[in-house]
Amino acid sequence: DIQMTQSPASLSASLGETVTIECRASEDIYNGLAWYQQKPGKSPQLLIYNANSLHTGVPSRFSGSGSGTQYSLKINSLQSEDVASYFCQQYYNYPLTFGSGTKLEIK
Amino acid sequence: QVTLKESGPGILQPSQTLSLTCTFSGFSLSTYGMGVGWIRQPSGKGLEWLANIWWDDDKYYNPSLKNRLTISKDTSNNQAFLKITNVDTADTATYYCARMRATTPYYYVMDAWGQGASVTVSS
Numbered sequence: 001d002i003q004m005t006q007s008p009a010s011l012s013a014s015l016g017e018t019v020t021i022e023c024r025a026s027e028d029i030y031n032g033l034a035w036y037q038q039k040p041g042k043s044p045q046l047l048i049y050n051a052n053s054l055h056t057g058v059p060s061r062f063s064g065s066g067s068g069t070q071y072s073l074k075i076n077s078l079q080s081e082d083v084a085s086y087f088c089q090q091y092y093n094y095p096l097t098f099g100s101g102t103k104l105e106i107k
Numbered sequence: 108q109v110t111l112k113e114s115g116p117g118i119l120q121p122s123q124t125l126s127l128t129c130t131f132s133g134f135s136l137s138t139y140g141m142g143v144g145w146i147r148q149p150s151g152k153g154l155e156w157l158a159n160i161w162w163d164d165d166k167y168y169n170p171s172l173k174n175r176l177t178i179s180k181d182t183s184n185n186q187a188f189l190k191i192t193n194v195d196t197a198d199t200a201t202y203y204c205a206r207m208r209a210t211t212p213y214y215y216v217m218d219a220w221g222q223g224a225s226v227t228v229s230s
Contacts, residue, residue: 001170034216036154043203043220044154049210055218087154091214095169096144096156 002026002090006099014107017078021102023088025069032092035064035073038101039084047086048073080106109133111143111204111221118227125191125226129204133219136162136182142207143187144217145178147200155200159207160187194228201225 003026013019023033031051036044046055048064051071061076075082083106088099111131119125127145134141144159158168158178168176177190187204202224205217 032214036217043223044217045220046216046218049216049218050214053210089154089156089217091216094167095171096159098154098156100153 001095002029002093002097004088004090004097004099006088006102008102009100010103010105012105012107013078015078015080019075019078019104021073021086021088021104023066023071023073023099025071025090025092028068029090029092031067032090033064033066033071034089034091035062036087036089037082037084038087044087075104078106109206109219111206111219113202113204113221113224115202115224115226117225118229119194120230121195121228122193123228125189125194125198125228127189127191127202127204127224127226129187129189129221131185131187131204131206131221134206135185136160136180136187138162140209140215142215143180144205144207145187145189146203146205146217146220147198148203148223149200157191157202158189161207196228199226199228 005024033051035048038044052064063074086102115127142161145157160178175192180187204221206219207215208218
């Protein structure tokens with residue numbers, strides 16, 4: 001199985017700041033990576049797919065980058081509605097696996 | 108507009124079989140490249156992929172639960188199903204279904220999720 005190591009586990013930042021969340025795969029996943037946002041009490045929503053493609057309707061302040069085993073999600077100009085947990089997920093190979101999540105709060 | 112909705116028993120006892128239904132609209136599971144996946148999340152914890160089924164009836168299971176899982180579909184009624192046999196308290200979670208859509212000939216992403224169905228296993 002491909003292990004996805006996500007960091008940090010939690011993050012506190014001020015409105016307007018830029019934050020970055022990292023995800024490391026245990027082997028090369030060839031950009032087969034998605035990022036999801038899960039607001040409290042809600043289901044996950046797709047943000048980024050294929051490592052750097054923005055899903056329809058997602059604000060452009062969200063961006064994804066990376067290659068090989070290292071990937072990151074960047075949120076520019078943090079807004080109050082960005083308070084959520086964020087998960088990475090690889091779909092390069094079965095079984096599909098998720099990172100453990102990052103809980104983002106506003107300072 | 109793509110929508111999915113999960114339904115299940117809510118509460119069941121250890122050793123019973125959990126039956127979940129995903130009723131969807133806005134796409135067809137007979138369309139090339141479409142699939143439905145099942146994912147679960149214990150309260151306050153992370154996400155675990157369980158299984159998915161494709162338009163051509165191909166199926167994939169998480170090996171950690173493979174012997175207990177059965178996924179199926181009813182294309183005519185826009186439904187997908189998941190059964191988990193011999194449940195115990197560790198299966199207590201919110202269960203989600205999600206549409207899987209091809210982004211390249213090789214890669215498929217979960218681009219729409221249901222609201223989730225809460226399942227509690229308790230004696």
